[in-house]
Amino acid sequence: MSAISSDILAFSFDGLSSPAIDLKFRKAGVKGEHTLGWGLTWYPGDTKAAIVAKDPSARDTKSLHGAMHDWDSFRSTVFFCKVRGAASGYTHLETQPFSRSFAGQDWVFMHNGDLDKTAMQKLHFNKSIFLEPMGRTDSELAFCFLLGKVQDYGARTLADIDHQVLLSWFLQLDDMGSADMVISDGTSVAAFYGSQSESHLYYGRLTPPHGERGYHSDSASFALNNPRDTFRTGLVFCSSPFREGDWKPMQKGQLIIARRGALVWTNKKDGKTAPAQQPVHEQEGHLQGSRSIQPNLFADQQAQAQQLSILQSLQQMKSVQHNILNARSLTHAPDGSPLTYRLYDVIHSTEYTYEQEVEHSTHSFRLMPMEDALQEVVNSTLSISAEGEDMRFEDVFGNQTIHYSIIKPYKKLTISCRSLVKIYGRSADDLSPEKRQHFIPLSLMPWQQVMMEPYLRSPELPETQISELLVYAMSFAERNGRHLMDTLNDINQTIYRDFRYVPGSTSLKTTPFDVYASREGVCQDFANLFICLARLLGIPARYRVGYVFTGADYENKMQSDASHAWVEIYIPYLGWRGFDPTNGILVTQDHIRVACGRNYLDATPTAGTIYRGGGKETLRVQVTMNEVFG
Structure with a gap:
């Protein structure tokens, strides 16, 4: 030889x-x-x-x-x-x-x-x-x-x-x-x-x-x-x-x-271990998220014990088949694994300080977590330091919203929302029914297209930038054989792997193309890029704001948990499902959902307009999130 x-x-x-x-x-x-x-x-x-x-x-x-x-x-x-x-x-x-x-x-x-x-x-x-x-x-x-x-x-x-x-x-x-x-x-x-x-x-x-x-x-x-x-x-x-x-x-x-x-x-993995993932948190009112999710086995054991009496009751009804409509009533997945809930205590405090007195201002607050079959709000209270008139309603995106008008002068405004929330476990999605569609492009019914239109419209960017982003989006679809879930998971993992988390590197004016070109940003930017790519592929996508639990088992515990942003994708005949590109994971029991919309402006936790007074503004935001046992 x-x-x-x-x-x-x-x-x-x-x-x-x-x-x-x-x-x-x-x-x-x-x-x-x-x-x-x-x-x-x-x-x-x-x-x-x-x-x-x-x-x-x-x-x-x-x-x-x-x-x-x-x-x-x-x-x-x-x-x-x-x-x-x-x-x-x-x-x-x-x-x-x-x-x-x-x-x-x-x-x-x-x-x-x-x-x-x-x-x-x-x-x-x-x-x-x-x-x-x-x-x-x-x-x-x-x-x-x-x-x-x-x-x-x-x-x-x-x-x-x-x-x-x-x-x-x-x-x-x-x-x-x-x-x-x-x-x-x-x-x-x-x-x-x-x-x-x-x-x-x-x-x-x-x-x-x-x-x-x-x-x-x-x-x-x-x-x-x-x-x-x-x-x-x-x-x-x-x-x-x-x-x-x-x-x-x-x-x-x-x-x-x-x-x-x-x-x-x-067939053979690289022997090198992955680098330690550092936590990230909210600063200057800019939504941030953690890149480290730690499972808590003790929590699962405690929650499982809490549901022991329910399991004993269900054992007496083994011979009877039921269609359980309330997802919270499900205690086990089809494979027999337990579905337990996790209980979180969240405090979100925002403080505005001004050089001069503010004589008149109006505000919108979206701070109360949503409630549905998988997320239960046990208690939620909102306190506002300045006296005003409030009007509570559900906005067009289903967010619990408060419109607040302040007519008495103030130099400091503090808004604090404390919520006790249960997040229930859910068995893995069954993607076998044909109507749930496995491949891109999706075939939406005419009424689905009408309802999803706000979540299918790409951002208004120069045609050259849209063309470049379309090439990038299609690369995911092509290498995954246009398989829907494989493509979405690939986008989620690629943004997590290829884009650097750099606090302060972007602003609210940063576009998806800016993030794509610089390959850096924060959770808000990664969510916007994912949404843009999904919509270019004809997949409905929306922006979600909430909180993510990180376990708080690292050095920086001062603000270990933070306001967070991620993406929700609409899967026909299945519903909205969350993808967190900042952490490269699917949204499960570590996330608390608060508000959603087409983009950040639809779901921002606090927003307002000052009509008179104010001057220079100083903002301080603090979020704490703890898991509750027992």
Whole structure:
């Protein structure tokens, strides 16, 4: 088996990109036979047809640069590059990457290593005349073997194949020699690092902003310096790690499947532990949220004991079937796990101080938690330091609202709301009924469209910004096969992972595009971005304000819990469901819901207008949230 010196480079981007790629050739005298040529493959305009450019005898990249600059359509979501991939005497037939039309699209393949061709010919039992190799290489034979497996499986894309089944095919090839392999159907990219490999394979995730210098390694360099690629995210596989960025070595026998710039599956997890997540809280009236949610097992045990008498009563009625209309009456999920409630005591205090006396002002307060089948308000009291006239009502969004008019002068105004709230457990949603719809786009009934119209309208932004956000939104849908819940969960996790929580970095005027471009903000900004992406995909989304319980088991206990903002998505024939992108979680029993609306202005906890007096204003907000036991 000869030493291997060729290098592979594969890209998966979340949107159309045109990286400036330069491949490097080893100096004379370096060990290895495969020292000539290069190959480049991409899918122009994200079409199903791939363009393959090769030069099997090249000793430099002059012809490569010409190929890239001559093609106006050098924009794709998938790129494959191979350098020093041809031995002396190789023709285009033997030079990688390889491309074959299969199942209505072009598939591309690269291999680094040496496989036992005799054993492979016995293994390649698929007799299709369309899957016969044209060249002499073990690499093309491995490519035909994999496509034969796809055909026998009855799949048309990599996404159609069970991940473990795909892994088993690579492992069959792995038994026959060194097998670093990358394959793509134009949408997904699957990279396998062989257990007998004589080289290395790394992967790294690229997120904006991208440095102007680009990325450099011993075998290649590339840069995302096209202005249209400013906000692109990508997952890159390479034989040599780049000096810029965070690159992880693949493990022996590891398979990674990437789609639209994201890692969607791997059989081996990275050994590094996640960094400790820091709590965040409310400052200067700007809604913040915690990135650390701590479950309390003791609370579950206490609540379960409280419902023991109910369980005993229900045991006497086992033989009778019931349709329980009140969700609070459910004590167990269908799998038998207990559904218990958690009890919270929340105090939200806001204090305004003015240089001069305020002679006349009006205010709106949305501080009382809502009540429904899963959230019960045991008690809620509101105290206001200044005397005035109040008018209590339910606004058009269902929020409990107080309109308050103050006509007596004041220099300090304090509003304090204390609430005792129960949050009941809920069993996992049953998404099996067809009407609840599994895929995007949603098919809303005409009356549903009318009612949901306020929650489907995207923010008024420049068309260029909306177009860029639409590309970003579609990247989630495409890499999840347009599956509704998978797409929403992906957006939720990606915002949590890729966007930095930076208090004070934004204001109420910050737009979703501003957050997308800067990749930082606070919970209000992350909620606004999620809402914008969902609406661009035709999914109704609304803004929710409330509180999140963090457990208060960290150093900063002064304001450990805070006003918080998250997103609620309407799922047809299921209802509104909460997603918290600040923490990367679904909304469960750690969240107390207070107000909702199209945006922050519809749900702001306190708002007001000063008609006379006031001057400079100082605001102080404090929120405490404690779990109550017993």
